[in-house]
Amino acid sequence: MDYSVIPVPVLTVLDTLKNKGFRAHVVGGCVRDLLLGREPKDWDITTDAKPDQVLESFPDSFYENDFGTVGVKVEPFHKEGRPDREHDVIEVTTYRAESSYSDRRRPDQVSFVSNLTEDLSRRDFTMNAIALEVTEPASPSGASREIDIIDPFHGQEDIRQKMIRTVGNPEQRFGEDALRMMRAVRLYAELREPGTDTADNWVIDYPTVQAIRKHAQLLCHVSRERIRDEFSRIIVSGNPSEGVELLRTTGLLHDIIPELEDGVGIGQNLHHKYEIYEHNLLALRYCPSTKLDVRLASLLHDVGKPRTKRGEGYRSTFYNHDHVGARMTKDILRRLRYPVSIIERVTLLVDNHLFYYNVGEVTEASVRRLIKRVGLENMRDLMAVRIADRLGSGVPKAKPYKLRHLEYMIDKVSNDPVSVKMLAIGGSDLMNDLGIEPGPKLGAVLDVLLSEVIGDPSLNLRDSLLARAKSLSKEDIDTLRERAREVIEEKKEEDDRDIRSRHRVAK
Numbered sequence: 001m002d003y004s005v006i007p008v009p010v011l012t013v014l015d016t017l018k019n020k021g022f023r024a025h026v027v028g029g030c031v032r033d034l035l036l037g038r039e040p041k042d043w044d045i046t047t048d049a050k051p052d053q054v055l056e057s058f059p060d061s062f063y064e065n066d067f068g069t070v071g072v073k074v075e076p077f078h079k080e081g082r083p084d085r086e087h088d089v090i091e092v093t094t095y096r097a098e099s100s101y102s103d104r105r106r107p108d109q110v111s112f113v114s115n116l117t118e119d120l121s122r123r124d125f126t127m128n129a130i131a132l133e134v135t136e137p138a139s140p141s142g143a144s145r146e147i148d149i150i151d152p153f154h155g156q157e158d159i160r161q162k163m164i165r166t167v168g169n170p171e172q173r174f175g176e177d178a179l180r181m182m183r184a185v186r187l188y189a190e191l192r193e194p195g196t197d198t199a200d201n202w203v204i205d206y207p208t209v210q211a212i213r214k215h216a217q218l219l220c221h222v223s224r225e226r227i228r229d230e231f232s233r234i235i236v237s238g239n240p241s242e243g244v245e246l247l248r249t250t251g252l253l254h255d256i257i258p259e260l261e262d263g264v265g266i267g268q269n270l271h272h273k274y275e276i277y278e279h280n281l282l283a284l285r286y287c288p289s290t291k292l293d294v295r296l297a298s299l300l301h302d303v304g305k306p307r308t309k310r311g312e313g314y315r316s317t318f319y320n321h322d323h324v325g326a327r328m329t330k331d332i333l334r335r336l337r338y339p340v341s342i343i344e345r346v347t348l349l350v351d352n353h354l355f356y357y358n359v360g361e362v363t364e365a366s367v368r369r370l371i372k373r374v375g376l377e378n379m380r381d382l383m384a385v386r387i388a389d390r391l392g393s394g395v396p397k398a399k400p401y402k403l404r405h406l407e408y409m410i411d412k413v414s415n416d417p418v419s420v421k422m423l424a425i426g427g428s429d430l431m432n433d434l435g436i437e438p439g440p441k442l443g444a445v446l447d448v449l450l451s452e453v454i455g456d457p458s459l460n461l462r463d464s465l466l467a468r469a470k471s472l473s474k475e476d477i478d479t480l481r482e483r484a485r486e487v488i489e490e491k492k493e494e495d496d497r498d499i500r501s502r503h504r505v506a507k
């Protein structure tokens with residue numbers, strides 16, 4: 001390995017520590033990534049300097065966590081051609097020993113050690129337990145630096161063999177920190193090529209995977225946030241479906257999303273070749289988006305099916321599984337402590353994934369109502385979920401023409417009013433011209449106007465809206481609310497009925 005793979009700011013931190021008489025090595029995930037030819041996500045250094053000595057050595061540094069990791073701020077740097085992947089903090093951690101984990105979440109206390117091998121031995125997987133020693137330049141020009149690889153647990157050999165293996169006894173290591181089981185599956189999903197069962201693909205070492213099966217139930221001791229972070233990485237990885245399937249076969253999924261397991265072995269109807277769980281997994285696999293929320297929605301879009309199944313065989317139905325699934329999705333994501341913004345988007349996508357669209361049959365007004373319900377900004381993602389759904393259903397082939405046509409319709413109606421903001425008159429017109437008081441009634445009048453304009457955008461003219469508002473303003477607020485609700489809800493029901501009747505045996 002040529003030392004030029006190590007960015008200059010990282011070399012500078014190493015040199016600074018060494019000039020003070022400490023030892024310092026590049027370590028962890030970045031070494032693994034370099035050996036794999038991947039761009040490191042972050043740069044970690046391990047040292048025998050104690051945290052306060054590290055802080056003293058770098059004026060611009062701070063404590064990152066309670067375990068003695070110090071963040072050293074450096075000039076921002078990035079790999080050539082990747083300005084989007086900028087680094088400006090290097091994490092420096094003092095050699096640590098494995099200490100006891102009585103709550104199975106985090107070490108009771110951190111104990112420092114003086115020996116690099118001991119520090120490497122507490123790391124999770126052999127490929128994450130490799131250190132680089134960068135020799136100092138013999139001359140100030142820096143010409144003769146060299147890199148030595150320190151690899152006491154044979155991580156390089158495991159990388160060559162594409163093997164994820166714990167450092168030491170897997171049962172003991174998962175007993176200390178159950179999150180490592182999730183990390184094993186995450187690395188598997190990131191490294192394993194999808195759909196190839198050849199010997200030349202990443203696997204988890206047999207005793208390691210057996211230990212996960214045996215200890216899967218320990219995951220309940222791990223904080224939901226840590227589980228969520230690894231789970232999200234599985235979902236956005238290059239091989240999310242095999243990742244989720246491994247979570248299931250090892251028993252880990254049972255602690256994360258048991259609702260998905262309810263679809264195992266549950267058949268569908270004539271629209272589907274696959275069982276429910278399999279179909280959810282394939283939808284995730286074929287999801288055309290790399291965004292976390294769209295992928296989560298693809299995985300969860302039919303999570304409501306097992307609970308709504310009626311009848312058996314080709315004619316079974318799943319009425320309302322979209323709305324039931326949306327409620328379940330909300331509960332699942334809340335439980336995993338996802339931020340509200342993600343929960344809302346995924347729930348919205350699941351709730352609306354059955355939108356009806358057939359070229360020539362669907363009116364512009366119903367496309368406008370769909371946009372009003374979903375939001376123009378979410379339409380592309382909703383279509384991605386739909387593509388995932390179709391590609392994952394196995395029969396019949398995806399119908400890109402229909403979706404291209406829908407895109408065209410969306411473009412066509414996207415300047416039509418679908419929110420009160422887009423009406424040709426606003427609240428101030430109603431106040432100034434008609435003397436309506438600011439307040440709930442004014443909002444109700446605007447809602448009625450909008451509901452009518454969604455049905456027919458040619459009504460969106462200032463004068464006719466003002467005239468209509470004048471007559472509406474004579475009605476009481478409850479009548480107005482009822483009127484707006486009727487138009488929108490009635491139409492929504494009509495759209496829903498469309499969905500149900502076209503898929504007589506509901507999808």
Ligand code: ATP
Nearest residue numbers: 028029030041042044122123124128129177179180
């Ligand atoms: P990435 O940065 O791509 O997420 P990583 O392996 O660097 O992957 P980090 O969470 O940054 O993951 O951890 C840095 C290093 O710390 C790991 O490579 C590993 O050596 C060690 N490590 C992290 N988490 C654990 C753990 N739960 N148990 C033991 N060692 C761990």
Ligand code: MG
Nearest residue numbers: 029030041042
């Ligand atoms: Mg890392």
